[in-house]
Amino acid sequence: MRTLSKKTQYTLRALYSLSRTYGQGPTLSASIAKAESIPQDFLENILLYLKREGLVSSKKGKGGGYALLLPPEEITVGRVIRLIEGPLAPLPCASESAYRKCDECVDDRFCGTRMVMREVRDAIAEILDRTTLADLCRRMDEAR
Numbered sequence: 175m176r177t178l179s180k181k182t183q184y185t186l187r188a189l190y191s192l193s194r195t196y197g198q199g200p201t202l203s204a205s206i207a208k209a210e211s212i213p214q215d216f217l218e219n220i221l222l223y224l225k226r227e228g229l230v231s232s233k234k235g236k237g238g239g240y241a242l243l244l245p246p247e248e249i250t251v252g253r254v255i256r257l258i259e260g261p262l263a264p265l266p267c268a269s270e271s272a273y274r275k276c277d278e279c280v281d282d283r284f285c286g287t288r289m290v291m292r293e294v295r296d297a298i299a300e301i302l303d304r305t306t307l308a309d310l311c312r313r314m315d316e317a318r
Contacts, residue, residue, distance in 0.1 A: 182258040184212045185220050189254060190314070192230065193246035193307040200232070200239030227257055246311065252302030262302070263295040270295070 187210040195201045203221055207214045221240050224230040229249065230240050242249070256262065256271075263269035267276050268291035275282050282288050 176259070176264060178255070179259065181216075181220065182255060184210070184216060185224070185258050186251070186254060187212060188217060188220055189224075189229070189242070189246075189249065189307055190311055192240060192242045193249075193311050196242050196246050200237065200241045202239040206240070229254075229257075246308035247306050249307045250303050251305045251307070251310065252299060254307075255302060262298050263291065265291045268292045268295045270299075 188206050191206045191210050192201060203217055204214065206212065206221075207217045210217075212220075221230060221232070225232055225240075229243060231243050232238070232240050252262070261269040261272040263272075265276065265288065266272060266274035267279065267282050267285070267288045276285075276288075279285055279288070
């Protein structure tokens with residue numbers, strides 16, 4: 175199975191940080207980097223990408239920084255992971271959005287591996303698509 179890349183892990187941590195300050199104005203990237211132990215240069219690239227994708231806004235100058243464009247209750251972990259990693263399916267033939275028949279497959283309609291990987295994909299998607307940034311911030315706070 176695939177593991178989440180460092181970029182995805184850092185992206186989620188940056189978004190948790192922005193979720194906690196949602197509605198309080200922009201947050202400096204240096205503050206996020208320090209609080210979440212994310213290399214500053216890597217974080218800047220992530221935040222610029224999230225801005226291009228419409229998840230965060232930025233403001234320059236005094237009082238500037240980054241902020242979520244949507245409430246944390248409206249951003250799912252599934253959306254973020256797909257944005258960075260691409261489809262959730264462990265095999266291309268099990269993907270909903272990027273289906274591609276495996277090169278070595280004779281007939282994917284009867285492939286047992288595809289059948290079980292579709293179930294895996296569906297289970298992963300169900301959890302990630304119902305879990306929001308707000309949900310996870312709440313859970314992390316409760317765990318503390």
